[in-house]
Amino acid sequence: MNPESYRVQAGRKVSLSNWSTNDHAGLTKEGSQVLMAPLLEELAEWQERLYAESQQALLIVLQARDAGGKDGVVKKVIGAFNPNGVRISNFKIPSEEERAHDFLWRIHAQAPRQGMIGVFNRSHYEDALVTRVYNLIDVATAEQRLKHIRHFEEMLSSSGTRILKFYLHISRDEQKRRLQARLDVPEKNWKFNPGDLKDREHWEQFTEAYEAALGTSTEQAPWFVIPADRKWFRDLLISTIILETLKAMNPQYPSITYDPRTIHIQ
């Protein structure tokens, strides 16, 4: 499995139909379970170093269609981290006060502080996705917002925040299966929102809007298109990308300002 092959190259025009939703790099579910346990342990170790160092931050952006698996990634992958060093931000429909500000105002307030991993479960990208599909903004405004997002992310990354953006890529059939399961299983009924069907009717328009959003992939704030029809592969691939990123950030335990040998505890 080569994580780089799922990265959207900067400046490249994306056509999602060229990206697989069910690729599994030749791995099996059983095989992935063997890989996953030590991977999650290693993730937790590197997170401790990031937290101890407190000089850099990691921002993980999760975007997907309904039932795409954002909550699953939070539970399975982000759940491996020490909760002390993680902050999840769920961006829902903006409040009246949020709407009275620029669209990045509420986003910026949730940027992770040094040492932390911030997770955006939905994000500033919604402001160029759902709003565009339903014609709340025109094409020019959507493009302008994507430009502002690029600038915002460039500023964050030059201030010590690494950014990883994951688009969880599922097929139309897989979405149908998952939505149907929410109807069939009583304990899942609360997760079903009849509005999701309206988004589903606009499948192609959402595809186009996502393709435009994926155009914001840069060296500093790359997008990855994650084949997400298989939950286990999705989690394995995302865990691998986060681990490689943490290793590249190479956080260090801070040097101490005292000599442990000279301290005597009474």
Next chain:
Amino acid sequence: MNPESYRVQAGRKVSLSNWSTNDHAGLTKEGSQVLMAPLLEELAEWQERLYAESQQALLIVLQARDAGGKDGVVKKVIGAFNPNGVRISNFKIPSEEERAHDFLWRIHAQAPRQGMIGVFNRSHYEDALVTRVYNLIDVATAEQRLKHIRHFEEMLSSSGTRILKFYLHISRDEQKRRLQARLDVPEKNWKFNPGDLKDREHWEQFTEAYEAALGTSTEQAPWFVIPADRKWFRDLLISTIILETLKAMNPQYPSITYDPRTIHIQ
């Protein structure tokens, strides 16, 4: 193990010397591991209901002396929850802006929203503990703050937030062992703060300040004194108390406003 026996009764004067730091209710570490796995699973199940219902919130306050085990509880117990439904707030030394407001201002901003579990790793109680011990405030001010805290917590609980306050009770010897480990193990050096030794010199004054704080135990916002010399017992007891509390809150999956049988996904 009877969780109620660790609860501070409302209106009762607390003398910490009467509370054990190494009680383990006759259990063994091995036995606790057998109990812990299903307990954490049940916690996660009840949390999902709380999150789905989104009508009530749970606030967990963690207070302890240095090396008392707050971070351990977050990692082992809070780590069992779906991170989507948890928000940890670490209250450190107040910033200039925070100091320019009343002491509850920054606390209130972190109160958990409906459906969420909020964890205060240190809390508003610090403003009547460390400040009191080092004479930054006088006795009358400390007492007044504790009164304000009672009123604040009463307001939160009558607005749908259940509050659990845990004092992790360790012995002076156990603290010494843990601080020494931070000096002896290089990867733990960063956790050692020479200032902790200053707090240790004021052991008795902190005991008195904690005893006063524990006096804010009420029916709605009880304090529990957790024997914390044994990490496994601390985690088991806290998990048990949280589980019983979630069960008593009895969150329900929300009733749905559509008929699943009539919906056909295209």
